[in-house]
Structure formats: C-alpha cells, structure tokens
Amino acid sequence: METLVQRLGYVSLDVVELETAVRDAEIISGARVVDRSPHRVLMSSNRRRAELVLYAAAQSGVRCIGLEALSADAVDNVKARAQRAGLVVIAEKPSLEFVDRAVTFLTSEGHAIEVHTPLPKDQAIRYAGAGIHPLCIDHVNLNSADPKKLSDELQSVLGLRLSERTTNHELVWLRAGDGRHHTVGIVGAPAAGLHHFSWELRDFNDFKRLGDVLDTEDRLLVWGPGRHGAGDNLFAYYFDRSGFLVECTAEMEVIQDLNHQPPVFDVASLAVNPKAGNRWGQLPPPSWVAHSNSFVQHRRAVG
Numbered sequence: 001m002e003t004l005v006q007r008l009g010y011v012s013l014d015v016v017e018l019e020t021a022v023r024d025a026e027i028i029s030g031a032r033v034v035d036r037s038p039h040r041v042l043m044s045s046n047r048r049r050a051e052l053v054l055y056a057a058a059q060s061g062v063r064c065i066g067l068e069a070l071s072a073d074a075v076d077n078v079k080a081r082a083q084r085a086g087l088v089v090i091a092e093k094p095s096l097e098f099v100d101r102a103v104t105f106l107t108s109e110g111h112a113i114e115v116h117t118p119l120p121k122d123q124a125i126r127y128a129g130a131g132i133h134p135l136c137i138d139h140v141n142l143n144s145a146d147p148k149k150l151s152d153e154l155q156s157v158l159g160l161r162l163s164e165r166t167t168n169h170e171l172v173w174l175r176a177g178d179g180r181h182h183t184v185g186i187v188g189a190p191a192a193g194l195h196h197f198s199w200e201l202r203d204f205n206d207f208k209r210l211g212d213v214l215d216t217e218d219r220l221l222v223w224g225p226g227r228h229g230a231g232d233n234l235f236a237y238y239f240d241r242s243g244f245l246v247e248c249t250a251e252m253e254v255i256q257d258l259n260h261q262p263p264v265f266d267v268a269s270l271a272v273n274p275k276a277g278n279r280w281g282q283l284p285p286p287s288w289v290a291h292s293n294s295f296v297q298h299r300r301a302v303g
C-alpha cells in the first residue's frame with residue numbers, strides 16, 4: 001500500500017479565549033506566533049508557516065487534523081480513495097490560504113482529516129521567546145468508538161501503515177511516510193474525538209524545563225515524564241488553558257523496515273504489566289484516560 005501522507009501537518013483548534021490559548025502555547029510549549037488576526041492565529045516552532053492553528057470560537061473543539069502529503073497527486077488520490085470508501089468529502093478548498101491543494105474528509109465517526117500539500121517553509125528556524133521551543137508538532141491520538149474500523153479506513157484512504165496494536169484493536173498506532181512509529185494513534189473510547197496532540201522536544205533536559213515552566217505557572221504535569229512501551233518515546237502530558245491535552249515527546253522509534261511486522265500485545269497486560277504503557281512504571285491518572293475533545297464538524301452533524 002502506497003503511503004500518501006508524509007507526516008502530521010498541523011492541528012487546527014477552536015478556542016473560546018484566543019489570546020489565552022496563544023499565550024499558553026507561547027509560554028509552555030514555546031511555539032511562536034507567525035500570523036495573527038482577531039479570528040485566527042498561526043503558530044509554528046520551525047520553518048513551517050503553521051503547525052498549531054487557533055481560531056476564536058464560541059465553543060472549543062477540533063476543526064481538523066492536517067496531514068501533509070508530498071504532492072497534489074497524492075491529495076487527489078486521497079480524495080478518490082475517500083469517496084470510494086463512502087466517506088464524506090467536506091472541502092476541496094484548503095483551509096489555509098497558503099496551501100496549494102487539499103481535501104478534507106470525515107472518517108465514518110466524524111474525525112475531520114485535511115490532507116494537504118506541504119506548508120511553506122519560510123519562517124526563521126530560530127526565534128526568541130519563552131517556553132520550550134519544540135522541534136515540531138509530530139503526532140495526534142484520536143479517540144474512537146470503533147478503533148479497528150477507523151484504523152482500516154486510515155490505512156486504506158491515507159496509506160498509513162500499522163506499527164503496533166493491541167489484541168482487539170483497543171489501541172492502534174499508525175505511521176506515515178516519515179517512519180515515526182505513530183503519526184496517528186487510535187484509542188478506544190465512548191465516542192470520536194481528539195485525545196491529545198504532541199510536540200517533539202529535543203532531549204530530556206527539555207522535559208525538566210517543561211516541568212519547571214508549568215511550576216512557575218502553578219500548574220502540574222498530568223502524566224510523566226516516562227517512556228512509552230509502544231513507540232519507545234519519552235513523554236510528559238499537560239492540559240493547556242483551553243482544555244486540550246498536550247503531549248511533549250522525544251526519541252520516538254522510527255520504522256524504516258518495509259517488512260515491519262507489527263507487534264500485538266494484550267491490553268490487559270497494562271494492568272498487570274505497567275511497562276506496556278510506561279517503561280518506567282507509573283500508569284496514567286483517570287483524567288488522562290477519560291480525556292477527549294470533540295470535533296466541531298461532528299458535533300454539528302450530531303447536533
């Protein structure tokens with residue numbers, strides 16, 4: 001199966017307090033503002049023009065997950081595959097005016113996925129300011145009422161490849177063309193949503209700074225630091241001021257082997273063997289397990 005997307009492009013969120021959300025991303029993760037209007041702010045941590053796109057809205061939610069394709073042909077291919085799979089294409093005009101080609105479809109559960117040609121890389125690679133200054137935005141985890149079905153859809157429409165899963169698909173990790181163990185993770189949940197998005201940090205010193213920065217704001221990490229079993233990545237999570245769960249990660253496994261055989265493990269082992277979730281032992285708190293942010297389009301559709 002041809003991989004049609006290369007990596008996570010951006011995460012697009014509705015927030016009630018736009019300036020609060022922007023300040024939060026600036027002082028904690030350390031992304032910087034690239035473009036600002038009263039209604040929308042573009043933020044990035046590297047040369048790419050947008051990684052976190054924040055819109056002022058009456059209610060917080062997820063607008064879409066942007067996945068970067070390498071060519072317009074790949075975008076067209078995704079559109080054809082989505083339609084063949086019976087999925088609804090909700091836009092063919094890019095949501096960002098500086099993107100050449102894009103298609104946005106809804107998964108059968110209502111996750112909005114925008115596959116787009118590469119974002120302009122026209123920003124300075126280094127910049128001043130507070131926060132951690134991550135390398136990039138690197139993955140999302142989606143909540144799903146039917147992870148097996150969603151996993152099959154994303155593999156057949158986007159060409160994502162299975163990196164690892166649990167026995168009954170309670171947890172699934174899918175990789176894109178860049179080989180990261182997961183660009184899209186899927187976790188079984190009562191309903192569709194975004195569980196978390198993630199910034200990639202440089203090394204473990206950044207995690208110390210993350211904890212200290214949160215402490216200066218009189219805030220706490222939700223889970224971590226630790227090292228995930230699946231993906232072998234360092235992690236720490238916090239809630240941002242808009243109620244989204246943000247992961248900071250580093251050292252994620254990269255899978256280049258085209259003959260990779262996805263490991264399968266029993267989710268029950270998380271209870272008896274915490275190492276499956278965190279090599280260092282600590283299990284996530286209930287607030288992490290239960291977290292979900294709904295997709296705006298899905299919320300409109302179901303009323």
Ligand SMILES: [Fe+2]
Pocket residue numbers: 139140141185196198247
């Ligand atoms: Fe994650």
